[in-house]
Amino acid sequence: MEILKSRYLLTLALAPAVLLFFYIRKKDKIEAEPMKLLLGLAGLGAVSTIFAGVYESVLIAPFDSILGGKGLFYNIITNFFIIAVAEEGVKFLVLYLMTWWSKEYNYTFDAVVYAVSVSLGFAALENILYVFNGGFATAILRAFTSIPGHTIFAVYMGYYYGVAKKFSSMKDHLKAVLCLALALISPIMIHGFYDFCLGMGNPIMIIVFFAFDITITILAFFKVNRLSKYDTPIFQYQNNNISNTQNINNNTNIYQ
Numbered sequence: 001m002e003i004l005k006s007r008y009l010l011t012l013a014l015a016p017a018v019l020l021f022f023y024i025r026k027k028d029k030i031e032a033e034p035m036k037l038l039l040g041l042a043g044l045g046a047v048s049t050i051f052a053g054v055y056e057s058v059l060i061a062p063f064d065s066i067l068g069g070k071g072l073f074y075n076i077i078t079n080f081f082i083i084a085v086a087e088e089g090v091k092f093l094v095l096y097l098m099t100w101w102s103k104e105y106n107y108t109f110d111a112v113v114y115a116v117s118v119s120l121g122f123a124a125l126e127n128i129l130y131v132f133n134g135g136f137a138t139a140i141l142r143a144f145t146s147i148p149g150h151t152i153f154a155v156y157m158g159y160y161y162g163v164a165k166k167f168s169s170m171k172d173h174l175k176a177v178l179c180l181a182l183a184l185i186s187p188i189m190i191h192g193f194y195d196f197c198l199g200m201g202n203p204i205m206i207i208v209f210f211a212f213d214i215t216i217t218i219l220a221f222f223k224v225n226r227l228s229k230y231d232t233p234i235f236q237y238q239n240n241n242i243s244n245t246q247n248i249n250n251n252t253n254i255y256q
Helices: 002-026 034-069 074-100 108-134 136-144 146-169 173-200 203-229 244-255
Strands: none
Touching: 002 034, 002 146, 002 203, 034 074, 034 108, 074 108, 074 146, 074 173, 108 136, 108 146, 108 203, 136 146, 136 203, 146 173, 146 203, 146 244
């Protein structure tokens, strides 16, 4: 009975991440990324959960002692500057080290697929830990909140990561660095506010959370479809010396 229960909980924990993974991969219509690469990204994303957890535990402990684990300041520090930084930071590091120099990274939508793969690997292991501890109710709740949440954070990371690669291919290294910074900062801010609303634990912030969650989910859904529809080669402007910056700026308008 315990084995059946464990398998059931494992299925519930993994199913949302797996379904979203294949949904995003299906959206990569021009040139599907190798499954070996994507599984590698997901695997390292899962491993990065451990490093993020250690980082969070070490840094949050002093604030628990000093501030008693509650209050506005506590929630701002822990959610924005510790949890969001740790989790999005390790995901970004895996994404960058595994894909930036990859020959497979040659279309703008690739960046979204890569970021989502890392993020869902992270979310899958995190979800297993939570679900085995909290049971069926936790699995259902996280299937509609945390797993989609990690996917949404990854969509924003992937968008700026793709733009950064385009600027890099044009040798515009300043804009490439700025976009790489945004690829890290934007999911940190979204993730931080997402957790902050839940961390405050009062009825008003719960309402704000659900309104925020619905809004970013809808926006991410439309962004994914638009990014997929207008997927373009990363290096199409590399040898074009006429109005390169203007061309790429016009191309990025589709994401706004």
